[in-house]
Amino acid sequence: MYLLKSFGAASLLAATVANAAQVVLNWDITYTNANPDGLQERRVIGVNGQWPPPPVEATINDTLVINVHNSLDVPTAVHSHGMFQNNTAYMDGPSMVTQCPIPPGHDFTYEFNITQHGTYWIHSHYMGQYMDGFRTPLILHNTVETYQYDYDRTVTLVDWYHAESTEGLATFLNEYNPTGAEPIPDSGLIMDNANASLTFTPGKTYRLRLINMSGFVTYHYSIDNHTLDVIEVDGVEVQRQPMDMVSLTAAQRVSVLVTAKNDTSMNYYMHADMDTEMLDSLPDTLQYNISIPIFYDQTHTNFGAIQNIAFNNTSFDDTILQPVEVLAAVEPDVSINLEINFDVTTDGINRGMFNDLPYLPPKVPTLNTLFSEGQYPLSSEVYGPQTGVHILKHLDMVQLVLNNKDGNDHPFHLHGHVFQVVGRGDGYYDNNSSITLNTTNPMRRDTIRVPGEGYTIIRFRADNPGVWFFHCHIEWHLESGLAVTLVEAPDVAQQRMTLPSSMSEMCTAGGIPATGNAAGKKGLDLSGAPSGVTLIYDGFTARGKGAMAGCIIAALLGIATIVWFAHADPQKEARAIVESKHMQ
Ligand code: CU1
Ligand code: CU1
Ligand code: CU1
Ligand code: CU1
Numbered sequence: 001m002y003l004l005k006s007f008g009a010a011s012l013l014a015a016t017v018a019n020a021a022q023v024v025l026n027w028d029i030t031y032t033n034a035n036p037d038g039l040q041e042r043r044v045i046g047v048n049g050q051w052p053p054p055p056v057e058a059t060i061n062d063t064l065v066i067n068v069h070n071s072l073d074v075p076t077a078v079h080s081h082g083m084f085q086n087n088t089a090y091m092d093g094p095s096m097v098t099q100c101p102i103p104p105g106h107d108f109t110y111e112f113n114i115t116q117h118g119t120y121w122i123h124s125h126y127m128g129q130y131m132d133g134f135r136t137p138l139i140l141h142n143t144v145e146t147y148q149y150d151y152d153r154t155v156t157l158v159d160w161y162h163a164e165s166t167e168g169l170a171t172f173l174n175e176y177n178p179t180g181a182e183p184i185p186d187s188g189l190i191m192d193n194a195n196a197s198l199t200f201t202p203g204k205t206y207r208l209r210l211i212n213m214s215g216f217v218t219y220h221y222s223i224d225n226h227t228l229d230v231i232e233v234d235g236v237e238v239q240r241q242p243m244d245m246v247s248l249t250a251a252q253r254v255s256v257l258v259t260a261k262n263d264t265s266m267n268y269y270m271h272a273d274m275d276t277e278m279l280d281s282l283p284d285t286l287q288y289n290i291s292i293p294i295f296y297d298q299t300h301t302n303f304g305a306i307q308n309i310a311f312n313n314t315s316f317d318d319t320i321l322q323p324v325e326v327l328a329a330v331e332p333d334v335s336i337n338l339e340i341n342f343d344v345t346t347d348g349i350n351r352g353m354f355n356d357l358p359y360l361p362p363k364v365p366t367l368n369t370l371f372s373e374g375q376y377p378l379s380s381e382v383y384g385p386q387t388g389v390h391i392l393k394h395l396d397m398v399q400l401v402l403n404n405k406d407g408n409d410h411p412f413h414l415h416g417h418v419f420q421v422v423g424r425g426d427g428y429y430d431n432n433s434s435i436t437l438n439t440t441n442p443m444r445r446d447t448i449r450v451p452g453e454g455y456t457i458i459r460f461r462a463d464n465p466g467v468w469f470f471h472c473h474i475e476w477h478l479e480s481g482l483a484v485t486l487v488e489a490p491d492v493a494q495q496r497m498t499l500p501s502s503m504s505e506m507c508t509a510g511g512i513p514a515t516g517n518a519a520g521k522k523g524l525d526l527s528g529a530p531s532g533v534t535l536i537y538d539g540f541t542a543r544g545k546g547a548m549a550g551c552i553i554a555a556l557l558g559i560a561t562i563v564w565f566a567h568a569d570p571q572k573e574a575r576a577i578v579e580s581k582h583m584q
Pocket of ligand 4 (some may be wrong): 079094125413415469471
């Protein structure tokens with residue numbers, strides 16, 4: 001170090017480069033079996049025969065290389081959640097957005113520079129596959145961390161299903177589920193295990209990196225009798241903010257500093273409580289509040305009193321957090337209103353959608369279309385009628401107004417960016433709303449809770465040319481269509497990037513066209529592009545239509561019941577008629 005210093009700035013630069021490592025992971029994606037809740041063994045998706053997949057650690061300026069071999073019998077795709085992927089948009093991972101999925105038996109290498117630090121995660125971005133276990137923390141260290149702490153621990157939270165995600169999707173995206181009731185998890189897990197624990201050394205400070213890797217539920221997190229000092233959300237460092245509890249929607253991360261007591265006479269519990277408001281039914285078999293011990297002293301079982309803090313989904317207001325790196329919000333150049341709702345569509349399925357149009361994946365990945373249909377760099381038609389494409393101009397300040405007409409909260413995630421959250425509240429936001437926005441130094445993050453029948457306003461600079469998915473991170477909702485595609489500065493993307501040839505080879509291997517518009521054709525011939533899954537009746541409100549579809553199906557079920565009863569036992573016919581009337 002002394003030697004280097006004496007050589008001056010040039011050598012320091014050399015030293016920085018020399019420190020930047022290549023972190024190479026060889027991942028064979030495999031099925032294996034696991035029983036993490038101790039209730040039921042099931043097939044899971046792991047890495048190199050292991051489950052859970054290994055956590056990934058790297059340091060800013062490193063290069064991350066993930067050599068993937070797909071040993072599953074279905075395609076896969078790997079997303080590093082929260083990475084900006086500046087100039088490597090094609091390494092982002094979402095299937096049919098920035099790449100063709102990796103076919104069974106095929107290899108693909110993800111390689112990108114780590115330009116960020118903080119808490120992230122890596123997960124499958126192919127259908128609901130990450131709920132089958134293909135998800136793991138991605139911890140990125142800074143060269144010198146802003147906050148001081150003695151120990152760094154990762155605490156993952158997940159919802160756990162005994163049924164495979166394809167089974168859950170088949171039940172959820174089904175005409176017999178007109179209200180869109182989501183599959184209810186069977187368990188909750190802290191650190192992928194029903195019997196995990198942590199150990200605290202007295203007086204030491206712990207950075208706990210909380211990651212909600214769930215497919216569905218929001219968790220409220222607390223530790224009895226300990227304060228949580230929030231220092232990071234979604235990779236953005238914030239001014240130290242003491243809290244009794246923090247909430248994390250699916251895909252959110254929060255780092256907290258916790259200082260251990262100078263007393264080993266008591267051990268304490270940490271708690272992760274599911275936000276039950278989002279569950280359509282509350283089975284007795286599900287343990288909603290999960291707790292694991294933090295041991296100060298493993299030789300005794302004296303536990304500090306369990307604090308019964310009453311949490312709900314508004315107990316933790318993340319919008320009060322202030323990023324360490326101050327950035328004021330500026331007036332947007334463009335504002336896009338995105339209405340969120342759920343409704344039964346022409347295919348008989350209750351779907352989530354933006355602006356009355358559910359997302360349908362195109363026949364060619366949108367990024368491939370961007371590169372191959374270069375003559376239409378600033379028109380959205382080539383991307384297809386139902387990919388929800390919005391073209392963003394390079395360097396515009398973009399505002400998304402998220403108006404949630406659904407009664408439930410939804411966690412919205414933007415790929416390739418963090419955004420500023422300048423407003424959030426109840427009701428519908430429009431130009432006439434007299435709301436004072438927070439423009440001083442608003443919180444930035446990559447996944448935000450949008451309240452039920454409320455709004456959230458986010459802003460970001462369109463400084464990252466590429467194709468970025470924006471969607472609800474509840475896997476059931478994403479798969480039903482609650483997504484749009486932001487095609488950002490396509491003209492600049494074409495100048496700056498070239499798709500690696502391995503990407504077209506992968507499309508060909510999977511029988512997917514590597515070039516062309518959303519229909520796999522040239523120019524503006526979009527015949528055959530996925531479309532036509534739309535709202536059913538005009539003139540009804542969304543809520544009315546959902547209720548109407550529910551009534552029709554209830555009536556059909558009622559009639560079926562009458563027929564069945566009549567055949568099975570004529571004496572029950574009268575009762576069946578009464579029941580069918582009740583259902584209507
Ligand atoms: Cu992401
Ligand atoms: Cu994600
Ligand atoms: Cu959602
Ligand atoms: Cu995504």
